Amino acid sequence: MRMIFRCDPALSDHLPRPIPARSALPDWLRAMPAKAHSEIHGREIRTVKQCPPFIDAMAYGALILLPCDIIVDRGAFSWDWNIPEPSTSGHPRAPLSFHVPAQFPDAPFAKDGQAAIKFNSFWTVELEPGWSLFATHPVNRDDLPFRLISGLVDADRFHDGGINFPAIWTASDFSGVLKKGTPVAQCFAVPREAPQLVFESFDEAHKQAYTKTVTEVLATPGVYRKRFRARRGRLTTE
Structure with missing residues (x-):
């Protein structure tokens, strides 16, 4: 399986490349002890650091990274990103855009008329025939101040335009910098053929x-x- 990422040639030296998720496990997981004392058990027990399904899910697929620092001040977003003019017509230059609340009325993730942010894509993704791209919030990363909205794209067919990643900003009181290189989406190649469900x-x-x-x-x-x-x-x- 090959995941082919392409970008505008004028931006190739300015964009962080998507990376294997295994190479970017978070610091809090690396710092977690392998065992911790449980008052309920009255002894040392293994933490999730020793749970292979937990780790393997976080390490699977590829991560799309934020291309520049984003300054956040309690819901206001700004950036200072000096990049060349893309050589491709219709190509975005801003790292973020937005979805108005009317686009997701009464959805369970809607928050009091708040717009959704959209992480603009600077990479196209091409997969092999019969495979789709599942994009979701970086697995087990509730430390991030947003929650990505999952999507499935037939990237064996749609691969000449960027795949953008909408998200709900969850940290309403956050003021600071969302750093360049922050993972914004975790992507897996999944077979499009539906499985047959068998019960025994x-x-x-x-x-x-x-x-x-x-x-x-x-x-x-x-x-x-x-x-x-x-x-x-x-x-x-x-």
Whole structure:
């Protein structure tokens, strides 16, 4: 699977490239201890830092990065980004634009008539035939002061225009700088063919396997990681 990112040639030296999500795990996760004391259990227990599904979800796919510093003052956004004029007609220059509240009336993420911000895309994305691009909020990143609205784009067909990323700004009292390089979206290539859903009851063999597996997982740390977790190829860049 190849994810091909393209940008306007006039901007190629001014844009942070999308990066493998594995290479940008947040500082709070790196600093988290592997074990912590639980008052309820009365002993040390493993933290989510030792939970492979938690980590693998955060490390999967590619991250789209904010192209410049954004100054935020309690809902007002500004920037000072001196870039060349794009050589492509109709190409954005501003890192942000907006969706008016009338575009998402009564949606559960609507906030008191507040507009949604839109992280403008400076990269097009092309996928292989039959694959779509799922873009969502960076996984488990509730520390970010916004919440991306997820979307699915058939990027094997739509790949000559930028894919923008709308978000709700959640930190109404935030004043400061949203730094260049902040991850704004996490993107996965997903097959477009719908799965067939099959439902069955356990037969005797599956009942025994369930009991054996659950018993081992509860009794011994690291069973999933050592026996079931698949090796993952790392995203590479060209």
